[in-house]
Amino acid sequence: MKHYLITLSAIIIISINFSCNKKVEKTVQKNPSKTLSFIKTSGTKLVDEKGNEILLKGTNLGNWLVPEGYMFKMEQVNSPRKIDELLYELIGPDSLQVFWKGFLDKYITHDDIKYLKSIGVNHIRLPFHYKMFTDDLYMGERNAGFKYFDKLIDWCREEQLYVLLDMHCAPGGQTGDNIDDSYGYPYLFKSKSSQDLMTKIWVDIAKKYKDEPVIIGYDLVNEPIAHYFENDLVELDNQLFSIYSRIIKEIRTVDKTHIIFLNGSIWASKFDVFKELVDDNVVYEFHKYWVPVNMEAIQPYIDFREKHQVPIYVGETGENTDEWVNDFRILLEEHSINWCFWPYKKMNNTRGIMNFNEPEDYYLITEYAKSDRSTYAKVRENRPDNVKVQKALNQYLENSLYKNNFVNKGYTKALSFKVD
Structure with missing residues (x-):
């Protein structure tokens, strides 16, 4: 009897181990983790x-985590907080929260990533807002950054696509214009608390993803310093270089592997900011x-x-005719320049890879965005029919889904990606 119990126990243990091994094997097959290699710099190459x-x-996943007014076809309402404010006026807080949840869940999905892989894309650049890593309410959520990063990274791991994380909107604002959700001046360079927060966010990101090869690197800040401030450029460049140096040093305490991507100043056009090379695993953008x-x-x-024997990268370009896109892409490749065109998806616009239809009655939203909203009286006077607006926004979400998108074949072919 004792021998029988021992034998039975052994069988049970073997069965459990076999079952667990099968489960692990299935998981590996379903999610082929870490088959992508870490990328690093080697002289002028990656x-x-x-x-x-x-x-x-x-391509850039523009508009997803950083809504842009022109992609929503809203004149003068051209930053995330202004878009949020306009939609709040139109549909109220509860419906707005539902809209943002739907937008975050539908605008970019696993199907989009599968498609990009299928046509020959080898990496995506992900613009994000620093508020996604704070307690501030942003797109209806708080501290939601890692939630959406993890989701995208899982999709890209499965499809074997690299991801470049791009802080498009930095604390205090790095440009003083709409694209970074700022307040008319690049206060990042005047504010110690903003610089401290920016550094903390990047260190937290690096801690979490230091062992993740799907991430190709960290794009520290997008297009710092607008041309409006060229008279202060020397001072601003010095401050930008100091911020770069500080954040790289802090990141390297927790992550010595990933590439750092550094934008030039004046909309990422001038490399004068780089007084010296502060790290040997950097791409200049x-x-x-x-x-x-x-x-x-x-x-x-x-x-x-x-x-300097370092790699260079065009982090954004495009938004032009198919002929221009084709010719510029060829020029970049003839000179072995890494590239990422802007953007992947737009509504009712051929200057991107993917397109989707503008909903019926959406014009009510765009016309309201053009109207006088300077007083509460004007807001009440110009606000369009709430039911029609809500219907248009619901349809926007459905139209933005990959299954309802259609390819801009000329633009995609110009990038030398596969077109069915």
Whole structure:
């Protein structure tokens, strides 16, 4: 009897182990974790852990975690907080929270990531707002940054796509314009508390993802310092360089592996800010829009690359004709420049990879955005029919879903991605 019990116990243990092994095996097959290699710099190139060169070719997930007014077709209402305020006026707090939840869940999904992988994209750049890592209410949630980062990283791990994390909106504002949700001046450079918060957020991100190869790197701040402040550029550049140096040093205490991406100043166009090289695993990033397609547009960055033997990257470009996109992409590739075109998806617009239809009656929202909202009386006077507005916003969410999108074939072909 004792022998029988021992044998039975052994069988049970073996069965449990076999069952657990099968479960682990299934998990690995379903989620092939860490088959992507960490990427690092090697002279002017990016290479994987085996030394194979990788040229980045990708797209920005613009508008998803940082809503932009022109993508919502709202004139003068062109930053996340202004969009939120306008929608609050139109539909109230409860419906607004439901809208933002739907927007975050539908605008970008796993299906979008599968599609991008299928056409030949090898990485995506993810713009995000610093408020996603604070107690501030942002897009209807608080401290939701890691929730959406983790979701995207899981999708990209499954599809084998790299992710570049881009702080598009920094505490205090880095540009003094709408794109960083600021208040008319780049107060990041005047505010110690803003710099402290920015540093803390990046260190927290680096702690969490230090062992995650899906993340290609950390893009510390998008397009710092607008051209309006060129008279103060020397001082602002010095402050920006100090911030870069500080954050890199702090990140390296917890993460010595991931690449740091650094934007030049004046909308990421000038590399004069880089007084010296402060780390040996850095990519230097510039942005170019609406310029003639010729060597003059890229020569300063190539010169910087060759002088310092570092990689360079166009983090944003595009939003132009298919012909321009094709020609500029060819020019970049002829000179081995990593690139990421802006953006992936837009409503009723052909200057991006993906498109979706504008809902019926959506014009009520765009017309309200143009109207006089300077007083409460004007808000009440100009507010359109609430039922029609709510219906238009609900339809917007459905139209933005991948299954209801359609490809801008000319733009996608111009990027040399696969078009069915």
